[in-house]
Amino acid sequence: MAVYSDLPLEVQEKIQARLSQYDLTNCVRVSHAWFTCFNPYLWRSFNLCLRPKKETAQGAAHFKTWIQASDNRGQLALRKYGHLIQELKIRCCSSLVLFVTQDVDGSCCNLRELTFYSGEATMSPVDSNLPPSSAALVQLLQQNKSLKSLTLFAEKGLRIGKKDVFRRYVHCISTWLQWMEALPESLETLTLDTWWSDRTNNFNQEWPTSFPLPVLSRLHSLRFIGVKDRRLNNDPALGLLKVCPNLESLELSVGWNLETTLDEESFVQTLREFCPKLTALKIEGSSSDRHFALLINSCSVQGWKSLTIGEGRPRSWKNSGKAGFGHLASEALLKHAGTLEHVRLQSCDGFNSAAIQQLLCTASQLKRFHAVFGNGTDKVVAPGLSARDLVQSDWVCTELESFACRIYDIPRPDNALPSDANADPTLHSMYESLRVQKQIYERLATLTKLRELVVDLRNQNDRQFGPTMILQNGGFIRDSNELDGLSSSLDSGLDVLKSLAALRTVRIGGLPRGFWEEAEQRWRWKHWPLVRMLPPAEYFEDPVWPPVPDLHLIESTPAVMFPVVYCSGYHDYDTDSESD
Amino acid sequence: MTVILVSSDNQDFKVDKEVAERSILIKNMLEDVGESDSPIPLPNVTAAVLTKVIEYCEHHRNDPVQVPEETDDPRKRSNDIEEWDMKFMQVDQEMLFEIILAANYLDIKPLLDVGCKTVANIIKGKTPEEIRKAFNIVNDFTPEEEAQIKKENEWAEDR
Numbered sequence: 001m002a003v004y005s006d007l008p009l010e011v012q013e014k015i016q017a018r019l020s021q022y023d024l025t026n027c028v029r030v031s032h033a034w035f036t037c038f039n040p041y042l043w044r045s046f047n048l049c050l051r052p053k054k055e056t057a058q059g060a061a062h063f064k065t066w067i068q069a070s071d072n073r074g075q076l077a078l079r080k081y082g083h084l085i086q087e088l089k090i091r092c093c094s095s096l097v098l099f100v101t102q103d104v105d106g107s108c109c110n111l112r113e114l115t116f117y118s119g120e121a122t123m124s125p126v127d128s129n130l131p132p133s134s135a136a137l138v139q140l141l142q143q144n145k146s147l148k149s150l151t152l153f154a155e156k157g158l159r160i161g162k163k164d165v166f167r168r169y170v171h172c173i174s175t176w177l178q179w180m181e182a183l184p185e186s187l188e189t190l191t192l193d194t195w196w197s198d199r200t201n202n203f204n205q206e207w208p209t210s211f212p213l214p215v216l217s218r219l220h221s222l223r224f225i226g227v228k229d230r231r232l233n234n235d236p237a238l239g240l241l242k243v244c245p246n247l248e249s250l251e252l253s254v255g256w257n258l259e260t261t262l263d264e265e266s267f268v269q270t271l272r273e274f275c276p277k278l279t280a281l282k283i284e285g286s287s288s289d290r291h292f293a294l295l296i297n298s299c300s301v302q303g304w305k306s307l308t309i310g311e312g313r314p315r316s317w318k319n320s321g322k323a324g325f326g327h328l329a330s331e332a333l334l335k336h337a338g339t340l341e342h343v344r345l346q347s348c349d350g351f352n353s354a355a356i357q358q359l360l361c362t363a364s365q366l367k368r369f370h371a372v373f374g375n376g377t378d379k380v381v382a383p384g385l386s387a388r389d390l391v392q393s394d395w396v397c398t399e400l401e402s403f404a405c406r407i408y409d410i411p412r413p414d415n416a417l418p419s420d421a422n423a424d425p426t427l428h429s430m431y432e433s434l435r436v437q438k439q440i441y442e443r444l445a446t447l448t449k450l451r452e453l454v455v456d457l458r459n460q461n462d463r464q465f466g467p468t469m470i471l472q473n474g475g476f477i478r479d480s481n482e483l484d485g486l487s488s489s490l491d492s493g494l495d496v497l498k499s500l501a502a503l504r505t506v507r508i509g510g511l512p513r514g515f516w517e518e519a520e521q522r523w524r525w526k527h528w529p530l531v532r533m534l535p536p537a538e539y540f541e542d543p544v545w546p547p548v549p550d551l552h553l554i555e556s557t558p559a560v561m562f563p564v565v566y567c568s569g570y571h572d573y574d575t576d577s578e579s580d
Numbered sequence: 581m582t583v584i585l586v587s588s589d590n591q592d593f594k595v596d597k598e599v600a601e602r603s604i605l606i607k608n609m610l611e612d613v614g615e616s617d618s619p620i621p622l623p624n625v626t627a628a629v630l631t632k633v634i635e636y637c638e639h640h641r642n643d644p645v646q647v648p649e650e651t652d653d654p655r656k657r658s659n660d661i662e663e664w665d666m667k668f669m670q671v672d673q674e675m676l677f678e679i680i681l682a683a684n685y686l687d688i689k690p691l692l693d694v695g696c697k698t699v700a701n702i703i704k705g706k707t708p709e710e711i712r713k714a715f716n717i718v719n720d721f722t723p724e725e726e727a728q729i730k731k732e733n734e735w736a737e738d739r
Contacts (some may be wrong), residue, residue, distance in 0.1 A: 002677035004699075004715065011684050011696065021736045028733060029708040042736060066734045077732040336710050400657035406649050530644055 005033045005129060010313070016041045018095035031133040043084035067098065073099075082108040089115040100139045108190035112142040141182040150183070151191040151548065152177060153225075180240070185214050189221040190240075191548055220243045223251035223282075238270050247275045254285035254293070267300040280342075281307035282545050289350070292329035296336070305365075306544050325350035337362040341399075342544050344370040347353050349383045356405065357389040366397040372540055373407040391439045399445045401502070404454035405539050407486055411436055437494030439488060445496040452505040453497075454540060455486055490519055498527035507534035583610065584633075586617035591627040592619065597633055602637040604687035624685045629678045634669060636691050643690070661697055669698045673715045 004012070016024065027038040048063055067074035078098060085108055088099065099108040116137065141147065148523065183190075222244060241247070250271075271278060279302055283295055297305065320321070325348045331345070334355065340363045345351050348371075356371065371383040384406030411433045431496050444453065462466055487506040488494055506528075524531070534540075539546065581597040585606070600605040600620075608614050611622055622630065661669070669676065680695035708726070712719055721729075 002674060002681055003717075006677060007680060008684060011680060011692070011725075014692070015699050015703075018697065023704055023706075025730075025733045025736050026708050026711060027703060028708060028719065029729050030719075031716075032720050034717070035729065042733065046735075061733045071731075073731045074735065077735075080732070248724065318665050384664040390703060 003033070005037050012037055015146045026569050039081070040084050042492070043081045045087040046085045047087075047089045053361045061283060071521060074082065081109070083110050088117075098234060100136050100143070100569055107143060109143050109145075109572070111140075111147050111167070113149040113151075114140070116153070135282065136180045138179050141184060145184050146186050147184045148186060150187060150189070150190075152425070153193040180213055183214055183216060186217060186218060188218050189223075190216075190219060191223040191225060195226050213243045215243050215245070216240075217244075217462060220265060221249040221547070223249075223545075224253070225253055225284075231542070238267065241270050242274045244275060246277055248277050248279060249280035249282075249476040249544075251282040251284065254291070254295070256288045268294070271298050276300070279304060279339075280308075280544060282308040282310070284310040284408055286311060286324060289326035290326065291331040293327045296329060296332035296354055299336070301536065303335045305339055306342035307333060307336070307340065308342075308344040308346070308542055308545055309333075309348050309351075311348045311350070321511055324348075330355040334358055334559035337366075341365050342368045344368070344372070344542050344544070345371070345383050347383075348370055351383050352382060353386040353389045356383065357383045357392065360385075360395040360397050361393050364396045364400060367399055368402040369400065369405060370402065370540060370542070373414065375416045377399060384560060387436055387440060388413075390443060391436070395443065395446060399449055400445065401449050402448060402452040402543075403444075403447065406520075407455045410440070410486055434492055438496075440486060441496050445499060450500050451502050452540075453500075453503070454507045454534060488520065489517065490523060494520070495523070503528065503531050505532050505534055540545060584617075585630065586619045586621045587625055587627040587630045588623050588689065589627050591630075593627075593630055593634060596641070599632065599637045599641050602640065602688055602691075603633075622686070625682045626678070629675070629682050631693065632668075632671070632675070632679055633682050633686065637688065639664060639668075640690065657726070661694055661701075665687075665694050666698075669694060673702075 007015075008214075019027070021042065024038055024042040028035045028042060063074075066227075073156060075098065082099065085099075088108070088111055090099070222240065241250075276531070278299060281295070281299070281304055283292065292309070294303070307316070309329075327350075329521050333351065337359055343359065343363075343366065358367075360366070360369070371385070386409040387407060388409055390407065486492070486508060494508075582594050583596060583597050583600045584605070585593045585600065587593065597610070601610065604618060613620075618653075625633070669679075671679070675694065676698065679701070681691060683689075683691035683695055704712055706714065711717070719726075
């Protein structure tokens with residue numbers, strides 16, 4: 001007679017993972033046996049992220065009444081079950097204090113993951129003592145010796161006068177140092193939002209050139225989201241880099257000002273000297289060609305295995321002559337072709353078609369190549385590979401498993417157009433179109449390990465780079481700019497791809513002749529039974545750099561933003577909710 | 581080619597090799613044993629349960645072998661179960677857990693997944709009393725105990 005508690009734990013987890021938190025609260029009340037099985041899972045993940053103005057609250061309203069109840073039920077429960085919590089996501093400062101108890105029993109000491117978003121700083125001037133939120137954070141870090149993952153974010157800051165900014169900044173340094181010192185040595189990944197404005201020139205405070213920090217020998221991934229790079233050589237970023245000898249992955253967010261204020265030598269020197277195992281780099285932001293090149297060149301002797309460049313050029317720069325990722329940076333990237341396994345370019349159209357072709361012809365270890373759109377609506381460009389370049393020479397990247405790249409400049413078959421007396425005579429013939437497409441398919445077929453193939457990278461709302469859509473009734477929608485048209489049809493040479501035994505995800509798009517046609521449908525079910533056609537709206541995520549969870553909860557306003565420890569006792573709930 | 585599987589209560593089951601190999605455990609055993617014809621003992625599975633498991637494997641004998649997906653996040657997977665599988669899983673809850681245990685032991689991932697989905701679907705949206713009815717569980721909480729637990733977990737009740 002098997003019952004639920006007979007199931008092995010990993011099987012129980014499969015079931016529990018499919019249940020909502022609300023369902024879990026019902027399961028724990030079924031019987032003693034079920035309580036023992038379900039309660040630890042229920043308490044494993046404590047998520048209090050909320051935005052008062054948005055609907056993404058989870059547990060917020062209930063948490064408030066629960067913690068404020070007159071019988072102290074909330075705090076008693078936290079004391080009793082705090083040790084079960086392994087993932088903690090907290091938004092407001094006062095709540096953080098609750099998880100730090102003086103008792104040994106039941107205190108929150110088994111965290112594996114902590115995500116802490118600071119609340120809005122109060123308007124009142126801060127005093128010189130350590131703000132309670134920072135103290136709570138420091139204490140929480142000190143009592144969680146098995147913490148593996150820490151994510152700290154500052155939310156929207158305040159627009160306040162210069163004087164106040166200065167005082168907060170002064171505060172910041174000492175509190176920064178306090179929590180940095182408290183970082184547990186078990187830490188494996190650290191994600192920091194260290195954005196602070198460089199608009200104010202008021203502070204003269206210098207960071208100490210050296211400060212004692214624990215050696216974070218397990219830290220392999222360090223992500224700076226929104227780093228404004230002023231004084232990068234002195235700030236906590238460099239301080240941290242010096243104590244991560246086993247760092248493998250580094251993410252930097254850069255801004256245009258980097259070039260004028262960065263002590264480049266120092267930064268490159270630090271990376272080379274202190275992070276010999278660094279092999280993965282992500283750069284997100286906008287900067288000059290020279291600066292991108294500098295950062296790419298900063299690697300230690302090993303050579304990059306993974307490079308992700310997300311270029312965020314604001315629209316306003318288009319005509320201002322600021323070039324962004326370009327020739328120098330491309331050269332720098334290509335120098336690492338021998339070691340590169342993962343390359344992802346988001347909106348870096350400065351890495352042009354010739355560069356892409358060169359990469360594919362020299363990077364023998366390459367496993368993933370993504371040339372995609374960046375996030376956000378400003379990014380209307382994507383790097384791409386022209387058909388002319390593609391067919392020039394053979395690719396050496398036979399290890400390639402994932403290929404997502406726009407292929408353009410394919411001559412358009414004119415037979416798809418209704419006969420038009422005014423047709424442009426320079427439009428290529430169908431023969432030419434099919435010939436080129438066959439060549440492309442043959443090139444793709446050499447990638448025997450391919451699992452993912454995406455050559456249609458239109459945004460869901462953007463038909464600019466798509467092919468001409470030919471409708472069933474003979475009408476057509478002509479695209480404005482591009483001569484795309486890799487057709488997913490047997491005529492075009494699709495058949496040669498049936499040999500790709502590992503293929504699981506495809507988006508080729510192209511003219512409606514193709515997978516809408518019967519012959520292709522039959523072909524598809526016969527030769528590609530396991531292949532999933534990626535819908536147009538689905539975006540290709542970066543497997544090396546997973547999106548930071550709940551980043552959408554952070555407003556990225558240009559307002560002054562502070563590191564998390566600035567906030568000083570912000571109360572998420574009104575009036576007298578500060579419980580002890 | 582056929583193989584003989586022996587249940588814990590000593591009943592023999594003759595099945596095609598292809599069907600039996602839906603179980604990775606049996607598949608590996610057969611590879612180790614080689615060409616031998618000896619029956620394979622399954623001491624953890626009774627005849628009644630083995631009958632059901634074999635029925636499942638027979639029906640799914642031609643399914644493509646699942647490659648382990650990189651993102652095995654059950655929350656991302658859709659909750660739809662095939663109609664045949666749904667009927668297949670309409671058993672009493674004891675048998676349901678036995679099937680899951682057998683699928684786990686025999687390493688038949690699709691059957692294990694279907695079983696877990698089924699249990700989850702039974703639990704979803706039910707009050708504790710309804711869950712007890714569905715799984716024939718006796719309530720061994722006093723009303724005070726149950727109320728206490730409810731208080732302790734109120735924070736999680738946000739739907």
